[in-house]
Amino acid sequence: MMRWLPQPTASDVERTRSLGGSNVADLVRLAQYEWDAGGLRRLAAGLVEIQDSTGQAGLQAVRVLLLSNSTARHLKETLIGTGLRHGLRVDVMISEYEDPEVLLERDRDGIAAFGPDIVVLAMDVHAFGLRPAPGNPEVAAAIAERAIDRLRVIRESIASSLKKPVVFQTLTPDPAHVRLHVDRLIPGSHADLVGRFNAGLSEFVKSSGDLVLDVAMLSERIGQEVWYSARHWALAKYPFAPENAPLYAEHLVRLVALKFGKSRRVLVLDLDNTMWGGIVGDDGKENLLLGPGSPVGEAHCALQAMAKELRDRGIVLCVSSKNEESVALDAFRTHPEMVLVEEDIAAFQINWTDKAANLQALSEILSLGLDSFVFLDDNPAERAQIRFALPQVAVPELPKDVTEWIPVFQSACYFEATGFTAEDRDRASYYRADARRTAQLKSFARQEDYLQSLDMELQVNPFDAVGRKRIAQLISKSNQFNLTTRRYSEADVASAEADPRRITMQMRLTDTFGDNGMIGVVIADIGTDALEIDTWLMSCRVLGRGVPEATLDLLVARARELGKGFVRGVYIPTKKNMMVADHYRNLGFELTGKRPGGETAWELSVHGYQDKKPPIRIRDAVGAH
């Protein structure tokens, strides 16, 4: 079913039966295999035992409230086990058989006590009826509108007590209804109603800034007849066949993980027998299988076209190959059937070192964590080595037959995102420019000379409607250079924008190599005697360029304008933001307090503060705010 996941061996299965004494890392490694509901249940049970003894090293805790109009209890352990695959410790509260609008009122206290981080509205087609009105477009429109209104009411009810994102599900048709070819031509058929509902739902979620779990897409991928089980609906009101629970959970958990800044953004491709058929060093460029004329050559072209499509979605492409660099690059640059061109690749690692080292080098060049990497290689030994050495990298299993790769890879939906912005579209080229900057840096003896040579300009604007989506994206994704890791939704960003008691900054950096896009976000509260920094984050792509110093110059200027004597900030440690533990100290702040858990409070007096003046031109529009 989930063919991109490796199959567990008999000994892996045995290990899930005796998980006593395992640690979290063991469980996470085991969870990478494809398990049925039973296997996921055993992993979930293993996690419970660890909770009782040694704590939760390395897992992000997430509380999920799942509201279902039918049976959902059986999903609990499946979700917990799947969470391990994504580095999450999922805690689930499930409500079944009850209209969410009723439950949300009735169990307000119970829900508040549970404290969900995200709400899943697991409503299937049975919750809405959608009884056909064949030939009747007005009635059809009204039926769909009513169903969407219901979602609106539920969303408002959730918003009234919880400021948390909601996952909405699209519907897949109820097979009980008539469905014929002619339905494409008839308004008001059941399929037409489902289509209208899904379109209305998409519009609604676009405006609410929530998430969509596209159940319609999932069921289409595997086939609606396989998705649904009439027998299980009749027996126990299962909204879909129980054997699909692991697939459903995989997609749902990945969506939840996005909200916690876990997303895949890099695709690393091998060359020989991946990018093209054959081994360039042995067979020579002219004998590679690439392009029309052979099924294998066409399949490799199709794979390149797929990679190009991902690049257009903002996925960063890299190459890692064991080859003689000059030979492999020559083939890449000059083979007439290549779909990808050199400019599509952010960075190449062509050498004879092992691929785990290559991936680590790429992670450093791009300043992107390995947990955002996907590694595509035809060689099972290479795949196994990466899985073992770097379990945080996603390594899809591939069928032996290259013509079968793409459907398997595409069905994994590795590069799920919360939206799509202009920033996403251009991201791949930013990273390529980054890699070239890295090369330029190496040619300069002194850091200052290098920074001067970049001719940088920082544009600073208050939050605005245009930047809103990208600001929310940075807030939900930035983990490393993030002082407080407070996560805000698009709606929160909009309210910060309008709040006269807050200063907001969105920052873009351009340089001689191009536009880096939006790279920094600051939210500060105007206090009685100080600016209190609530959020300060920066994209790691621009580390070491003087942006924090320029930002502090701006903050101090703003504090002075407002007649405040201080700038204050806190550092809240997480597993991923160690790099900014000394951020405030390095900028000259005084330590004013420590809390248990490692949280530190810092203060800077603006009297006598000397501007740091890094080599960056500043275009500041915040002052006009």
Add this chain to the structure above:
Amino acid sequence: MDKQADVIGRLQAIFREELDLPNLQISPQSTPDDVDGWDSLATIRIVAAVEREFDREFEAAQIESIRSVSDLISMIAA
């Protein structure tokens, strides 16, 4: 091996697995009341495992009428 005992043995393995009770002992007389965690959803899981193990598919009406292990045995024998 006695066929009935063989079926019971295989059923016992399924019950142990699906109910996470590694030491569970069942007999034809066992009912949901005697076995921890054997509720209606567990029946669905157990039946799915029985269908895989014995390569059979049962009807909803049969599954719905399961009241004891011996009901399962008769379904498998039918």
